[in-house]
Amino acid sequence: MDFQHRYVLITGASGGIGTALALALAQEGANLLLHGRSETRLPDLAARCLQNGASSVKTCSADLSEQGDRMKLVNFIHREFSAFDTLINNAGISRFELFEQQSAEMIEQLITTNITAPILLTRALMPLLMENRERAPRILNIGSAFGAIGFPGYTTYCASKGALRLFSEALARELSDTPLKVQYLAPRATRTSINSTRAQAMLEATGSQSDTPERVAQAALAQLRSGKSQSAIGWPERLLVRLNGLRPELISAVLRKQLSKIKPLANTESTGAES
Ligand SMILES: NC(=O)c1ccc[n+]([C@@H]2O[C@H](COP(=O)([O-])OP(=O)(O)OC[C@H]3O[C@@H](n4cnc5c(N)ncnc54)[C@H](OP(=O)(O)O)[C@@H]3O)[C@@H](O)[C@H]2O)c1
Incomplete structure (x- = not known):
């Protein structure tokens, strides 16, 4: 694939993985649309991408958990980025916390940001990706190893990423007779500020x-x-995912042994800690 002629939207480009994706694609000469929730970090990143070799860079800020803001991004793409052929659904939030301590608001925010938003953004942008069928369009969803292994302290996050994994798999199969490919990447823990x-x-x-x-x-x-x-x-992690699919009780036994290390750290009330 020649990225030099591709038009790529990266959601959450202002975050750790998003920034690395933007700079790597810039180095390949791609045309980039960088998205972040707040505008503040996007101009600096855009300048770095241009220095790194991006063919063109645009930015658009939007809170993807808000329908109005999602439409703002969709309209921006139709107006200013219509050759668009690659959607990278990367924006996401995480919360390491005992389930019983998670507020209803936090649960809703996690589900909305990590699964409702990418599904609705995909739905809204699919017609344009299909219009650009000769450009071999792609959707890449950034999931997590926790989308295939239920991990204590990450209940809602696991639920959101597991849903994203199955959404990606089902849509990829539904579109397998079209030029639009749907892909899912599951990173393991990555050193970014998403991890408290x-x-x-x-x-x-x-x-x-x-x-x-x-x-x-x-x-x-x-x-x-x-x-x-x-x-x-x-x-x-790849081995653990396979084993979890075949013999989940083995992974449960391993995690049961580690629970005394995990639970005190997931207990936000005892540590009185941040997210
Ligand atoms: N780091 C890990 O250990 C790890 C492991 C596996 C998978 N992942 C996945 O990788 C993706 C990127 O994570 P990261 O580690 O790079 O995290 P990060 O550094 O915290 O970046 C998250 C990005 O998502 C954006 N975002 C969050 N909520 C948003 C909202 N409501 N609307 C729009 N944008 C929003 C943030 O925008 P602002 O900066 O403007 O708030 C930021 O650009 C996530 O989907 C995450 O689940 C991460």
């Missing part, structure tokens, strides 16, 4: 491995090039 101090402490306590956002970006580019519908990052 407590989440990072839990990753260390459980001996979990983590990647740089640049590694995730390279995996995303490789997946876009290959056309593969699903892929995951990290060997032990």
Whole structure:
């Protein structure tokens, strides 16, 4: 795939993985539309992308959990980015916290941002992607290893990413007789600010491995090039996902042994901590 002639929207480009994706695609000469919730970090990132070799860069801020803001982004694309051929649904939030302590508002925000928003954005942008069928259009959804393994402290996040995984799989199959390919990438823990101090402490306590956002970006580019519908990052995690599908009770037993390390850190009331 020659990214130089592609028109790519990255949602959540202002975040850790989004920024790495933007810079990697810029280096390949892509035309970029960088999205973030707030406008503040987008102009600097746009300038870096142009320095890195992007053919063109536009920016648009929108809160994707708000319908009006989603439409603002969709209208911007029709107006200013109509050769659009690649949608990367990357924006997302996470919360490491015992389920019983999660507020109804936080649960709703997680579900809206991580699953309702990408589904509705995909629905709104599919007609334009189909119009650009000769450009071999793509949708790449950024999921998580937690979309295939239910992990204590991440109940709602796991639910949202599991839903995104199945949405991607079903839509890829539904569109398999069209030129629009739908793809899903599951990174494991990645060193960005989405992970709170407590989440990072839990990753260390459980001996979990983590990647740089640049590694995730390279995996995303490789997946876009290959056309593969699903892929995951990290060997032990890929094995654990398979094992969880075949023998979930084995993974449950491993996690049960680690619960004494995970639960105190997921307990926001005892640590009185931030998200
Ligand atoms: N880091 C990890 O450990 C990890 C592992 C597996 C999967 N992932 C997934 O990778 C994706 C990127 O995560 P990251 O690690 O790069 O996180 P991050 O650094 O926190 O970036 C998240 C991005 O999403 C945007 N965003 C959040 N809520 C939004 C909303 N309501 N409307 C619009 N934009 C919103 C943020 O915009 P603002 O900056 O403007 O708020 C930011 O650009 C997420 O889907 C995440 O679930 C991350």
